[in-house]
Amino acid sequence: MRNLIRYIFITLLVFSFLNSNSQEWVVADDIASIQNPSPYTLQNVNKGKELYLKNCKSCHGDAGKNNALPLVPIPPDVTSAQMHANSEGALFHKITAGRGTMPQFETSISEDDRWRIVNYIMNFNPANEPLLVDAPKINAKLLGSVNEAEKKVEVLAEFQDKDGIYKKLANTPVFINSKKTFGKIKIGQATTDENGRAVYQIPETVVGDAEGKIDIIISMEDNYTVNELLLENAKVCAPNVAENLFDEAVLWGTNDRLQPWLLVSYLAIAVGAWLAIFYVVFQIVKIKRLGKE
């Protein structure tokens, strides 16, 4: 009995402790002071936003709308002062470790991506200039060619200015992708120079079809409206010499790769059975003939 009372007492104590703690989640200074290794760029903020929408929004709600789930404690909005009372290191720690109703993301989101979520939160920090602005998309145009001898892709990018005139687009990333059945896979990216030109060297590790050909798609970031450029049958890759498993004669192969013993066995059995049947039919004919004698 005394044990039980002690147990209840300890449990209550622990609960009250946890409860009081839930009001304040203090992160040790050495952890809170870690600098964000992920630079505060539009690309990282965008990636962070994508991850936020997938992993965090269900509880924390939409940015600035204060529509978080009514949990205890209420998950703070990403624009709230409570959120931005945290340093970047502290935010990172809280995402990583979690506590109470806040899950840990250490095992499900990579370290780099967790920092990018911090990038996204910092977009709403009053001290920062917001990168996520609903700017109108810019019209752009892409021209490109493939240098098969040097295995390079050359791109010329232009954008339409306010007066509707196309001008060279400098210092902008363009993406080199390989066309696949259900979309595209990014191979790499290059940045345009001041003349709007970019050159991308296809890495030797990229493998094409049996002749080393791939279909290249050149694309740009989301804030540009651009017709993606398709360069078909670019012979810039290592040929695919992978062995075709169907070339081998296997038990379950097609007719042209049939194992001879199988065909012989099948035909021998089938023909043998039907020869015997025909023999019996011949006997029936013989019975009829014998009846006439």
Add this chain to the structure above:
Amino acid sequence: MNAIKSPKDQKKVLDKITFDLTRPIVKRDELTRFWFFLLIMFVIVGLWGWIIQIDRGLGVTGMRDYVSWGMYIANFVFFVAVSLIGFLISSALHLLKISWGKAVSRVAEQIAIAAVALAGVIIVMDMGRPDRFLNIFFHGRFASPIIWDVSVVVTYLTISVLLFYLPLIPDLAMLRDKEDLGIPKWKRRLYKTLSLGWKGNAAQFKTLYHAMRVLMLLIIPVGLSIHTVTSWLFASTLRSGWDTTILGPYFVAGAFVAGASAVIILMYVYRLRYGLKEYFKDYHFDQMGKLLVFVCLVYLYFNINEFLVPGYKMKTAEGIHLIELFKGGYSSMFWLVQVVGLVLPIVLIVFKFFRKPLPLTIISAVVLVAAWFKRYLIVIPTLEHPFLPVQNVPEHFQHYAPTSIEITITLFAFVAALAIISILAKLFPVIAIWELAEEKGIDINQLTEEPKIN
């Protein structure tokens, strides 16, 4: 057998046998008409269901991406299984010189022909585009068990028809000449054609015996192949529940169980309906009961192997499948099939009382129904548990339940099989008269060739 000495007695006995065994052919009463009316109605309804299925496609069935073999394939396996009894009784028992088998061999052949014919039909009915059946001949792969199966089903059907027909010839010749039995004229005309001018001379008998013997030997490998190859359709995949080396003999053993019970039921129906008590004797039921209990024991042995050994290991995918059978959604069906459909019959038929015609027929009916559900359990639960997780699909893709169209077409298949059996029973004697006479020591030639003997 006690030979009947005097020719007069011989003739008397033969006349009685002939008279009794031609009653099914002559009998035309209300019940017969009603029975054929029922059969035709069901066949029409079934064909109407099939027309709907062809018109709207296989979407009208319960089959979806994961469970792509449903009740039709279960029916197919069931029919192939039932047909196998033809080979066991009319060939194996004959060659082993087990004489009681002669009385039931034509019954067994009727079942074999009906079942294997419907096995072929149901496969075509399972196809969304039946016209593509021809692709098997144009583009078939010799390495595919499906080609082997089509070959062996066609071969077995041919042999079964021949094995039904050959012992019929002397009977047909005898009935063709008898005018006093009341056999309709068109049937006698048919007998005349089919009896090939049989005179019953020694040379003809010799040829007949020879041809029958060739067929009986031939049907053994073909009969074993038909169900073994059917099992390979399953066993040559990696799916849990099918991926086992004993599936061939397991299917063959199960087939004898289904077929033997079907033969018992049909024997009882003939005995009751056509008053053939003296031909399908209690003795025959007793022997068939012993045969059934024997094949049931063999099947039980395979069942224990099939479930105990993988159940001991419970490999991941295999375990999911087995738990579904043992205590999951299929557990009641599974245990009913195993206990009521297999263990209980074995325990009962061991006692002589349960080998009497009526009890044995009731038990056989239970066994036959259980045999059908057993085929259902072989085909469907395995498909519901593929190796890759079933995800992002509508709820009804995950489980299979037959639709009314499938049930209609299944009914069609069974009714069509019954129709084939009924037509064969109305056309030809259900027991070989001449073999029976021979058994009783009657010289049938002497009596038919010279009917004016004193």
